[in-house]
Amino acid sequence: MTIRQLPDTLINQIAAGEVVERPASVVKELVENALDAGAKRIDIDLEDGGIRLIRIRDDGGGIAPEELPLAVSRHATSKIASIDDLEAVATLGFRGEALPSVASVSRFRLVSRRPDADHGAELRIEGGRHGEVVPQAHPPGTTVEVRDLFFNVPARRKFLRAERTELGHIEDWLRTLALARPDVEIRVSHNGKPSRRWKGEGNLLSEVRLHEALGEEFVRNALRVDHAGAGMRLHGWIAQPAYNRASADQQYLYVNGRSVRDRNVAHAVRQAYSDVLFHGRHPAYVLFLELDPRGVDVNVHPAKHEVRFRESRLVHDFVYRTLHAALADTRAGAAPAPAYAATPGALPAHAPVAGGGHAASGAPAFAPQQQAIGLRVADAPAAYAALYAPREEAVPAPFAPAVAMPEDAPGGMPPLGFALAQLHGIYILAENADGLIVVDMHAAHERIGYEKLKAAHDGEGLRTQPLLVPSSLAVSEREADVAEREAETLAQLGFEVQRSGPQSLLLRSVPALLAHGDVEALLRDVLADLREHGSTRRVAETRDALLATMACHGAVRANRRLTIPEMNALLRQMEATERSGQCNHGRPTWTRFSLAEMDKWFLRGR
Incomplete structure (x- = not known):
């Protein structure tokens, strides 16, 4: 078979198969070009879900008339000029493939005007065949018009879905963009009717876009996260565990401003939520990860949906530790933190901030406690006492004894209030400043005991237990390579492992707490994590599962x-315990009913 050079039109259509999957792909590429051009307002006109028409108009820097043919040529771009630029890409687009690819599978029109020009210029392309550049009236900026997508590639066109489906994909992507660029106004119309407007008035610390994109419930349950370290910064919002989803439909990750999907970061987020999320549910978040552009490769996916990190283990651990610290502050009774800050970099005093230090988390620094057994709730002092000291026993006794109150202790009702009664031997009813608190006493006490057990074992450090007879494991060659390379990491996790052959390992010691479990299966899981993510929490998670059973x-x-007094002691311990809003299995431990809600039940005030 003879080797021959493909014609440019066919080359562009092949490239279009990678870049242009559906109308939403076209909108993405064209809008990203507009943002790279400095646009502050983008108008998007659609017909038939984008299949018949996509028109994008922006107020960006524009293109000079003599550069219009070059703009629709393959690998022509103003965004990179050298390999150094490619290794530190700071723009959304950089390959110069979008416009020629789109133009090769549509009836294409490009009109642009530079701010200092007297008029604009127009270039038309139909199915890859170029017309002439002609003068055209146009305001400063650029308009790209794409008609009859895939009109000349019927095999691709027949895979497009119904109008509503294609429009839904466009709206989903625009929502993703709107969360990252609240400084840009975006107007959308469909079939001649305005369908959406994103106001360009906010910044990344504003809750306006959050509310517009994800709704009031997400905003109400969002915790602000902002932490820098190890040359990275992670900021944004994570939803409290009580606000969870049946699918991963509210998970937004941006790396240096680019919306991406990354298995490494997704795994770190799941691990951070593993102790507080009910089985089968998904967390919700909007997170922005910033790092040196030279530490991330954005050129690993044709549609730029994925990235590759140079230090993937460091990124994974940074994300996990940041979110784990933020979620630790989700104590029962703590007021939800606002999902915004008044000024850039500033946070309200009670907003949990993940990382090396925390602003006050909403949990009291002192735990309120009744003075003596037998006091009526109405007589209980509104004061705060020191947190309970850790108890010695492995599984803590149900409740700490009463703590004497200093006479000058600050006044005020504690977050979970004071106990009124017990309901059906299951729930504690308490009155706080806002209304009624209902606590599942078993679930709450289970979490308290679990956290104390974890703290006790963390304080002791990980103990290892030598095996009387070393165990030989048959593994794959890749697993053996990982075990040999990560011997020091495995030792820190309690495993003493030696490679005894190309596909065999010798296990000499194991974590003492887990010695009676299936340690060989655990070791294989640890090796799999180390191979895929560069880090693992399998040992900690297995240990925690055992401690959770003990606490239960x-x-x-x-x-x-x-x-x-016992009920009040439990309430105070909940207020002082990390993650006490959920039990060890992710179920909520408490809920509140405000007076306003209860007034509605009985139509009061009507």
Whole structure:
């Protein structure tokens, strides 16, 4: 078979197969070009879900008339000029493929005017065949018009979906963009009717775009995250565990401003939520990861949906530790933190901030406690006492004893209020400043015991137990390579492992707490994590599962009658315990009913 050079039109159509999947792909490429040109307003006109027409108009820097043919030539771009530029890409586009690819599979029109020009210029292309550049009236900026997408590639056109489906994909991507660029106004019309307007009045610390894109409920449950370290910064919002989803439909990640999907970061987020999320549910978040552009390769996917990190283990650990610290502050009774800050870099005093330090988390620095057994709730002092000291026993006793109050302790009702009664031996009813608090006493006490057990074992450090007879494991060659390379990491996790052959390992010691479990299966899972993510929490998660079981058995059971002081002691411990808003299995431990809500039940005030 003879080797021959492909014609340019066919080359562009092949490239279009990678870049242009559907109308949403066209909108993405053209809008990103507009943003790279400095646009502050973008108008998007669509017909038939973008299949019949996509028209993008911006107020950016524009293109000179003599450069219009070059703009629709393959690999022609103003965004990079050398390999150094490619290794530190700071723009959304950089390959110069979008316009020629789109023009090769549509009836294409490009009109642009530079701000200092007297008039604009127009270039038309139909199915890859170029027309002449002609003068055209146009305001400063650029308009790109794409008609009859895939009209000359019927095999691709027949794979397009119904109008509503294609429009939905466009709207989904615009929502993703709007969250990242609240400084840009975006107007959308469909079939001649205005369908959406994103006001360009906010910045990344504003809740306006959050509310517009994800709704009031997300905003109400969002925790602000902002932490820098190791040459990176992670900021944005994560939803409290109680606000979770059946799918991953509210997960938005941006790396240096670019919306991407990354398995490494997604894994770190799942691990951060693993202790507080109900099985099968998904967290919601809008996160912006910033790092040196030279540390991330954005040129690994034709549509730029994925990236590759130079230090993937460092990125994974940074994201995990940041979010893990933020979620630790989700104590029961703590007021939800505002999902915005008044000024860039400033956070409200009670907004949890992940990372090396925290602003006050909303949980009290002191725990309120009744003075003595037998006091009526109405007589209980509104004061705060020191947090309870850790107890010695492995599974903590149900409740700490009453703590004496200093006479000059600050006044005020504690977040979870004071106990009123027990309901059906299961729930504690308490009155706080806003209304009624209902606590699942077993779930709450289970979390308290679990956190104390974790703290005790973390304080002791990880102990190892030598095996009386070393165990030989048959593994793949890749697993053996990982075990040999990561021997020091495995030792820190409690495994003493030696390579005994190309496909075999010798296991000499294991984590003491897990010695009676299936340590060989655990080791294989650890090796898989180290190979795929460069890090692992398998040992910690397995240990935590065991401690969670211990805490569950040690927690107060249903139908146990508690005294008022015992109930109040539990409430105070909840306020002082990390992650106490959820039990060890991710179920909520408490809920609140405000007076306003209860007034509505009984039509009060009407």
